[in-house]
Amino acid sequence: MKNLKKIESSLETIKNDIKEFYDPKIWGFLTLNGVCIDIETTQIQWIFAKYKAIDEIVMFYVDVKLSQTVPTITDIIPSAIISQREIVDMFGINIEDSQKGLYLDEDSLSTPLAGCGI
Amino acid sequence: MKKTITIPLGSQHISLLEPVKFRFVCENEKIIDVSSDVGFVHRGIERACATKFTFEKIPYVVARICGLCAITHSLCYTQAVENLLDGEVSLKAKYLRILLVELDRIHSHMLCLSHVSENAGFEAMFMQIMGDREYVMSLQEMITGNRVQFDYISIGGVNRDIDTNISSQIKKNLTIIKQKVYDYIEQFENNWSLSLKYKNIGKLSLDMAYQYNAIGPLARACGLETDVRSESAYLPYVDVGYKMITRSNGDIYDRNMVRLYEILNSIQMCENIVDGLPSGEIYTKLKGKPNGESLVRLEAPRGELMYYIKGSGKPLLDRVRIKTPTFSSIPAFIEVFKGSDYGDAPAILASFDPCMSCTAK
Amino acid sequence: MKSSIIQAFKNLLSKPITIDYPASPIIKPFGYRGLIKYEETECIYCLKCEKACPPEAILFVKTDNPSSNEKNKKSLEYLYNPYLCIYCQECVRACPKPSLALWQSEEKPSSGIMEDKVNEKWFEIENLKRGDKL
Numbered sequence: 001m002k003n004l005k006k007i008e009s010s011l012e013t014i015k016n017d018i019k020e021f022y023d024p025k026i027w028g029f030l031t032l033n034g035v036c037i038d039i040e041t042t043q044i045q046w047i048f049a050k051y052k053a054i055d056e057i058v059m060f061y062v063d064v065k066l067s068q069t070v071p072t073i074t075d076i077i078p079s080a081i082i083s084q085r086e087i088v089d090m091f092g093i094n095i096e097d098s099q100k101g102l103y104l105d106e107d108s109l110s111t112p113l114a115g116c117g118i
Numbered sequence: 119m120k121k122t123i124t125i126p127l128g129s130q131h132i133s134l135l136e137p138v139k140f141r142f143v144c145e146n147e148k149i150i151d152v153s154s155d156v157g158f159v160h161r162g163i164e165r166a167c168a169t170k171f172t173f174e175k176i177p178y179v180v181a182r183i184c185g186l187c188a189i190t191h192s193l194c195y196t197q198a199v200e201n202l203l204d205g206e207v208s209l210k211a212k213y214l215r216i217l218l219v220e221l222d223r224i225h226s227h228m229l230c231l232s233h234v235s236e237n238a239g240f241e242a243m244f245m246q247i248m249g250d251r252e253y254v255m256s257l258q259e260m261i262t263g264n265r266v267q268f269d270y271i272s273i274g275g276v277n278r279d280i281d282t283n284i285s286s287q288i289k290k291n292l293t294i295i296k297q298k299v300y301d302y303i304e305q306f307e308n309n310w311s312l313s314l315k316y317k318n319i320g321k322l323s324l325d326m327a328y329q330y331n332a333i334g335p336l337a338r339a340c341g342l343e344t345d346v347r348s349e350s351a352y353l354p355y356v357d358v359g360y361k362m363i364t365r366s367n368g369d370i371y372d373r374n375m376v377r378l379y380e381i382l383n384s385i386q387m388c389e390n391i392v393d394g395l396p397s398g399e400i401y402t403k404l405k406g407k408p409n410g411e412s413l414v415r416l417e418a419p420r421g422e423l424m425y426y427i428k429g430s431g432k433p434l435l436d437r438v439r440i441k442t443p444t445f446s447s448i449p450a451f452i453e454v455f456k457g458s459d460y461g462d463a464p465a466i467l468a469s470f471d472p473c474m475s476c477t478a479k
Numbered sequence: 480m481k482s483s484i485i486q487a488f489k490n491l492l493s494k495p496i497t498i499d500y501p502a503s504p505i506i507k508p509f510g511y512r513g514l515i516k517y518e519e520t521e522c523i524y525c526l527k528c529e530k531a532c533p534p535e536a537i538l539f540v541k542t543d544n545p546s547s548n549e550k551n552k553k554s555l556e557y558l559y560n561p562y563l564c565i566y567c568q569e570c571v572r573a574c575p576k577p578s579l580a581l582w583q584s585e586e587k588p589s590s591g592i593m594e595d596k597v598n599e600k601w602f603e604i605e606n607l608k609r610g611d612k613l
């Protein structure tokens with residue numbers, strides 16, 4: 001896709017990368033997203049869009065395994081808390097300071113999107 | 119001895135239209151802390167789109183996420199898939215798509231305004247706005263065959279055409295509605311018990327709007343100039359006469375005014391489309407299967423809607439991610455509640471216009 | 480304030496705008512979306528309508544007494560469920576002979592209020608068909 005710019009990062013440097021990049025008056029935070037690559041790996045994406053520009057979108061991405069913990073960005077962007085809670089419910093990945101239970105109850109099917117829907 | 123008390127605005131309440139649960143921690147009627155629960159209507163649509171339905175059937179599945187903004191979900195997904203196939207949609211189909219999205223915006227804003235007047239105690243105005251909304255619903259039934267779930271958009275164009283009979287009826291109905299909206303503006307500007315008592319209540323300042331990423335009419339009432347109709351090039355909004363409407367105070371009165379003037383702008387856009395509709399085909403066949411990543415945004419009545427899809431050349435897609443406008447506004451709601459009186463909470467919630475079936479998909 | 484008093488008097492003296500159905504009839508618009516109709520003698524059994532339907536309301540199942548159409552090589556029979564159908568016309572658009580073999584009429588579907596468990600037999604047929612494929 002023409003206007004989508006993807007930047008690769010790693011678990012240790014992602015928080016610093018976002019802190020240097022983000023300016024609340026120029027960039028608007030859209031959401032977090034998770035894509036299943038294979039049975040053990042999930043790709044987590046942070047998506048931003050520019051105000052007053054036509055279709056300029058930037059995406060940071062990291063490949064994460066099930067046993068690792070992703071750092072939280074709620075001290076830089078307070079409205080990311082709800083997207084982080086959704087990723088914990090749907091994929092089963094650990095994110096700091098985000099609890100389970102946004103959509104699913106305790107006695108229902110858990111992590112429906114993990115493992116490529118099998 | 120404890121100084122605070124916990125009061126629920128629970129999932130069952132007299133003035134609540136949507137299934138959402140809030141727990142307010144109050145001290146002497148001022149709200150200090152809020153905890154919320156959404157997700158009472160979770161149906162697992164993202165998993166169904168990746169395992170059970172092929173990519174040609176998904177516009178019909180996704181339109182049934184919400185009743186008020188059904189056509190915006192369908193259109194945003196279709197535009198994301200058309201990015202990955204080869205072929206071009208004709209200009210006439212794009213104009214017809216804008217016509218239906220703007221008619222949808224008119225009736226959704228009228229529903230929100232009638233709910234706001236009911237919360238203020240003016241029940242006669244609620245019934246009058248709902249009665250006038252029937253002019254728009256009968257237009258939609260004439261164009262597409264249904265009042266709420268249109269099933270109008272398919273990959274490559276639209277399903278039905280409009281002829282001279284329908285165009286003259288559209289202009290007649292829109293002239294009637296325009297006169298009624300001028301009457302509403304006069305009531306909302308001068309009546310004390312309907313809207314003047316809401317000045318400086320439920321305020322969101324411009325700095326907080328930047329910090330919490332507010333979108334839609336909520337942001338435009340604070341002075342933040344953001345609207346996907348001017349930040350995206352998939353639909354020709356500039357040729358049709360679109361104007362951005364902003365206010366600067368950010369309270370409940372300003373949000374009502376933004377919605378009323380947006381209805382007037384949408385009526386003007388629909389009349390321009392019916393007068394200047396180009397000629398051509400309404401449907402072109404697009405070939406291929408989706409392969410790659412694509413991300414598209416669209417302006418729904420409540421804010422900005424985003425679809426991300428990923429395909430790898432097969433009939434079933436790998437991932438469909440849906441981000442709805444009410445989902446991103448929930449942190450801003452919670453911030454506005456802190457510091458206001460408990461008695462104003464239903465009126466503040468109605469002026470945000472939440473749509474919970476979009477949030478908990 | 481004055482305009483709302485005038486509006487209140489007008490509302491007092493005018494008729495209500497609610498239509499009291501079923502005492503007075505509702506006018507159907509032009510192009511009403513009704514039931515799907517099928518003509519067996521024109522069908523060529525290409526099975527495109529079964530693949531195109533979003534809720535899978537059309538099924539072709541094997542039968543013991545097939546019709547005398549020469550194109551029906553696998554002894555199939557057409558079944559249609561009006562309670563699952565969403566009346567979207569995708570099947571008519573996918574058919575190679577749209578007004579001859581498959582078309583949408585303006586007949587109103589029945590509402591199924593007095594019937595009990597309307598879809599049980601249909602789900603049994605679907606399970607049998609899925610079992611045949613595996």
